[in-house]
Amino acid sequence: MIKFLKLYERFGIFIFIILGSIFLAIASPNFLQTNTILNIIAQGTYGAIVGFGMTFAITSGGFDLSVAAVMGLTSVFLSLLIPVLGIPLAIIISLLVASSVGLVNGLIITKLNVNPLITTLAMMTIIRGVSLLVAGGRQIVISEKMFSIIGTGFLAGIPIPIIIMVVLFIFMFFTMYHSPFGRHVSAVGSNESAARISGLNVDLIKIMVFVLVAFTAGVAGVIRTSQTLIGIPTMSPGFELVAITVTILGGTSLAGGRGNIWGTLFAAIFISMIYYGLNLLNVQIFFQMLSVGTVLIIALFIDGARNRYLESVRAKGIKV
Amino acid sequence: MVDIRSRNLKVKVAQQWENFGMLFILVLILAIFSSLDPNFRTVYNFISIFKYSTFIAIGGIGMAFCIMSGDFDISVGSMLAFVGVLGSSFIPFIGGVGAVLSTIVIASILGFINGIFITKLRIPAFITTLGMLYIFRALAYLYTSNVPVYIENKFWLYIGNGKIFNINFPIILMLICYLGGYLLLRKSPFGRYIVAVGTNPDASRLSGINVDKVRIIVFTLVGFFVGISSVVVSANLGSANPGQLGQGYEFQVITAVVLGGTILGGGNGSLGGLFVAALIITALKNGLSLMQVDSYWQDVATGLVLIFAVALNRIRYTLLGQRE
Known part of the structure; x- marks a missing residue:
């Protein structure tokens, strides 16, 4: 059973993906085509990218509800800066702005000692307000057509968002599993006081995690803005739910300490498959919200059952 | 000596601050806005602040219990919308009284479901209710196909707009709710169980309290008070809009509870503080909108108030030399 759980933690999401694929292949003749599959993966890139950051946050025992608001802020800054500074500089500065929100989150959480949930809930409202103020409460059209290449272009037949996602995936994978920082994040998540006693700078690690989450939200904001060519202050409402769902469905435990970057990537693709399926059924857009919420509850249920089982095994004195 | 005296002073300040x-x-x-804006310092405006504060104050009672018991419920805004549209759509079939009662009952059932998920499946409360936040909102949209329900029933509207002896009915309703909440928290064993569970769930379990049952009842009570708020808010607006009703409500309610002195993470709290905090938030919003400050600034202000409130509680506890 323990072996099964370990396997599930690593590969459980593939069961969902395979079942989903079989279902969609039967339901839609177009599903098994390269274009459709690339399209589904491309739609999953935002969830995956922000999910990578969220995976770090949840692994460290934290949580970030402000990601959707950060995407909106990035979008507004891009639309205002591109005409003035040109595309590359505008992107860099927008990403810096996004990351600085993470810095503020981290500072409030560590230095003022405020609960991460409350901090990021408050920051979500604050950042939405700031984005709307900066944009003057409207959407801003970007006239620079070149900018759309990031979200809609192709490189060697593969959509550029997918390439960005893969690059970030490789970076996150090595940071999580093959760098001291990744180990420190896990240590903080599994036992904060032990990490502190053994000399880790817990506050610094937490701050860096929140900067990383906000940065990934910024990247997602850049891609999304590039696809619409509009600066949208209220971009992607409810996206924090998608990012959290993707992370937990992917096998990262809410208890902290164990992150699963692979799982996050494929869970994002799975959510994208659900959206594709819902589109086939031609149902109202609200079903998307309903389905993601339901998937989250199911994923949490599995996570909870797994932790309970492991607890009971540990209580019997077996090393896990 | 100096050291002790300065510490005593600190403790005194912190204790008086609590009260x-x-x-x-x-x-x-109130003084700042009154001096800045002549429209603010009218009796009519003060009464309306009082009246509108009931939205937050009533829903806050359940949330205060919830936070005292060591949990959170962030689904309350969506729950308010969902039960509002569901309950008000019953009016043609079962009349005003039946619809109001069923709204409150349905809200309690939804709270009960939250409680079951959290205790029996052992999923952390904040994330269960995050999922529920989107599920309830989606159900509200789907049930109404995103068309607001207009309310013309006299009884329902009376709850938000009526008057008894020239006092607004919501205010009377709020006072009744507070009396009930006070008796439950301070004069019944159940109130002591809530505080015990919030302070130390393991110790409570060992001393024979049925912790799961207490938490389920707490979440049911959250639903119950949200149900009442939902009727008051929708009666006040004259309609139940699936998208706009209760948007950001969880945020205001949590802010009020925390600002009122209830400590995040569980333990004791204050209903009186919550009531004053609800007035503060409403006065702040009212004052800013009378001065025609952008509504976006109001969001920023409420967010800052929440962080400020939590940090303030921490500082107070540090001054008292206690740990959480």
Whole structure:
């Protein structure tokens, strides 16, 4: 059973993906085509990218509800800066702005000692307000057509968002599993006081995690803005739910300490498959919200059952 | 000697702050807005602040219990919308009284479901209710196909707009709710169980309290008070809009509870503080909109108030030399 759980933690999401694929292949003749599959993966890139950051946050025992608001802020800054500074500089500065929100989150959480949930809930409202103020409460059209290449272009037949996602995936994978920082994040998540006693700078690690989450939200904001060519202050409402769902469905435990970057990537693709399926059924857009919420509850249920089982095994004195 | 005296002073300040701090901030805010804006310092406006504060104050009672017991419920805004549209759509079939009662009952059932998920499946409360936040909102949209329900029933509207002896009915309703909440928290064993569970769930379990049952009842009570708020809010607006009703409500309610002095993470709290905090938040919003400050600034202000409130509680506890 323990072996099964370990396997599930690593590969459980593939069961969902395979079942989903079989279902969609039967339901839609177009599903098994390269274009459709690339399209589904491309739609999953935002969830995956922000999910990578969220995976770090949840692994460290934290949580970030402000990601959707950060995407909106990035979008507004891009639309205002591109005409003035040109595309590359505008992107860099927008990403810096996004990351600085993470810095503020981290500072409030560590230095003022405020609960991460409350901090990021408050920051979500604050950042939405700031984005709307900066944009003057409207959407801003970007006239620079070149900018759309990031979200809609192709490189060697593969959509550029997918390439960005893969690059970030490789970076996150090595940071999580093959760098001291990744180990420190896990240590903080599994036992904060032990990490502190053994000399880790817990506050610094937490701050860096929140900067990383906000940065990934910024990247997602850049891609999304590039696809619409509009600066949208209220971009992607409810996206924090998608990012959290993707992370937990992917096998990262809410208890902290164990992150699963692979799982996050494929869970994002799975959510994208659900959206594709819902589109086939031609149902109202609200079903998307309903389905993601339901998937989250199911994923949490599995996570909870797994932790309970492991607890009971540990209580019997077996090393896990 | 000096050391002890300065520490005593600190403790005194912190203790007095616990009793009168919020009242002081309320008076300060009322004074500032009154001096800045002649429209603010009218009796009519003060009454309307009082009346509108009931939305937050009533829903806050359940949330205060919830936070005292060591949990959170962030689904309350969506729950308010969902039960609002569902309950008000019953009016043609079962009449006003039946619809109001069923709204409150349905809200309690939804709270009960939250509680079951959290205790029996052992999923952390904040994330269960995050999922529920989107599920309830989606159900509200789907049930109404995103068309607001207009309310013309006299009884329903009376709850939000009626008057008894020239006092607004929501205010009377709120006072009844507070009396009930006070009796439950301070005069019944159940109130002591809530505080015990929030302070130390393991110790409570060992001393024979059925912790799961207490938490389920707490979440049911959250639903119950949200149900009442939902009727009051929708009656006040004259309609139940699936998208706009209760948007950001969880945020205001949690802010009020925390600002009122209830400590995040569980333990004791204050219903009186919550009541004053609800007035503070409403006065702040009212004052800013009378001065025609952008509504976006109001969001920023409420967010800052929440962080400020939590940090303030921490500082107070540090001054008292206690740990959470």
